[in-house]
Amino acid sequence: MEKVRGDQLYEGKAKIVYATANPEHYLVYYKDDATAFNGVKKGIISGKGELNNRISAHFFELLERRGIQTHFVELVSPREMLVRKVTILPIEVVVRNIAAGSLAKRLGLAEGTTLKQPVLEYYYKDDDLGDPLINEYHIRALDLATDADLAILAEQALKINAILSEYLATRRLKLVDFKLEFGRTTQGEVILADEISPDTCRFWDSDTQEKLDKDRFRRDLGGVEEAYQEIWRRLTGGAE
Numbered sequence: 357m358e359k360v361r362g363d364q365l366y367e368g369k370a371k372i373v374y375a376t377a378n379p380e381h382y383l384v385y386y387k388d389d390a391t392a393f394n395g396v397k398k399g400i401i402s403g404k405g406e407l408n409n410r411i412s413a414h415f416f417e418l419l420e421r422r423g424i425q426t427h428f429v430e431l432v433s434p435r436e437m438l439v440r441k442v443t444i445l446p447i448e449v450v451v452r453n454i455a456a457g458s459l460a461k462r463l464g465l466a467e468g469t470t471l472k473q474p475v476l477e478y479y480y481k482d483d484d485l486g487d488p489l490i491n492e493y494h495i496r497a498l499d500l501a502t503d504a505d506l507a508i509l510a511e512q513a514l515k516i517n518a519i520l521s522e523y524l525a526t527r528r529l530k531l532v533d534f535k536l537e538f539g540r541t542t543q544g545e546v547i548l549a550d551e552i553s554p555d556t557c558r559f560w561d562s563d564t565q566e567k568l569d570k571d572r573f574r575r576d577l578g579g580v581e582e583a584y585q586e587i588w589r590r591l592t593g594g595a596e
């Protein structure tokens with residue numbers, strides 16, 4: 357019963373969140389809608405919702421097995437997952453291993469430059485402001501999170517990076533960079549939430565450096581659907 361969709365609570369660019377009969381759970385529906393550059397570029401990536409739902413579930417299950425607490429409860433349908441109810445912190449946590457995108461531009465690094473150590477960045481989740489880059493001082497000054505929350509975000513993000521990078525390397529994929537969001541449960545714990553997918557990560561083929569992520573959409577490289585399918589195929593060897 358609890359899996360039946362209740363009221364729609366929130367519609368974002370790529371997902372819709374619904375209430376369920378269980379006050380501790382939400383249902384997340386993954387859409388095919390794609391946006392880039394703070395919503396300026398819009399499109400549809402057909403089959404994306406289903407792939408991102410499955411890919412995210414796959415990563416959340418892997419992370420749970422490795423001791424990371426996530427909001428993931430279970431897959432409900434090809435495009436829907438049941439998650440723990442959390443209040444999302446207004447901070448996007450980005451981890452980078454290789455220079456790309458905004459970091460390459462900001463620091464004048466060639467895309468593909470391996471960083472000497474992972475870089476952790478915070479962005480203020482605010483569409484009107486275009487999600488500006490912030491640091492711990494801004495977070496404290498704006499009261500976006502406590503020092504205890506910040507310690508969890510940094511520790512968990514770096515652990516997640518180590519787990520995912522190692523796992524993806526066995527699938528001949530490089531984890532270039534990715535974005536995480538965390539949420540507070542009704543019990544007050546801060547846990548990993550949102551999604552982990554080709555929409556929110558840069559994945560490059562380890563051998564050819566081919567981009568297998570949303571950059572194919574952002575940069576009009578073609579083969580967008582095929583890239584998302586390829587990620588799923590590498591994670592599962594084609595099995596469901």
Ligand code: UDP
Pocket residue numbers: 393450456457458459487533534535555556557558570
């Ligand atoms: N990212 C994201 N949502 C955002 C901004 C970035 O998921 O609103 C991800 C993006 O897919 C990449 C990483 O965070 O894996 C770093 O993105 P970057 O700052 O380079 O920005 P971009 O070049 O994508 O605008």
